Amino acid sequence: MSSGKKLAAAGLVVAGATFYMAYLGASASWQYYLTAEECLADAADLAGSRIRVSGRIATGTLVISPRRDQAEFALEAADRGLKVSCQGTLPDNLAEQIDVVVEGKLETPALVRGDKVLTRCASKYESRHKGETRAGSATVAQRRQETLR
Incomplete structure (x- = not known):
């Protein structure tokens, strides 16, 4: 050769x-994250692996330690909740009925042992008044109508 x-x-x-x-x-x-429903549906295949799961914290399930270094809650799912236990730094705005992304390990088919929690605050990006954008009071559709006249 x-x-x-x-x-x-x-x-x-x-x-x-x-x-x-x-x-x-x-x-x-x-895939950045799974939903709580997807995680529960694929729990047998995901058991023991690191995952990111997204969901809304169910009402009445959030328990935060006094030192704010540990939290337990359930993510809402269609048929049952996905339990989450987190240790480490928690976001200041962690509360019930908000969307979160939890990164951790799926220990059992219904328990995620998280080491990182991120909150998603959609209201931060929404307008204060319905139909209003950050650029001004007219929506994009309204501005488009005005330019066509």
């Missing part, structure tokens, strides 16, 4: 290994 063919074969092997490693790294992060 000539040196040119050996070099080409080595290049193909290196390129193949690089693409394979990139695929393995990317496949774990293709």
Whole structure:
């Protein structure tokens, strides 16, 4: 085999290994998070693995330790709740009936042991008045109508 063919074969092997490693790294992060319903439905396959799960904290389930370093709550799901137990720094706005993303390990089919909690505050990005945008009082559709006149 000539040196040119050996070099080409080595290049193909290196390129193949690089693409394979990139695929393995990317496949774990293709989906940012699962919903609570998806997590419960796939619990048998996900048991013991690290996951990110999104959901709304069910009313009457949030218990926060006095030092605010531990919390337990349930995420609302269609048929039953997904229990979550978190240790570590908790967001200041952690409360019932807000949307959260929990990162941790699915220990049992209905329990996530979280080490990171992120709150999602949609009201922060909504207008104070219905139909109003941050840019002004007219909605995009209203401005478009005015320009067509």
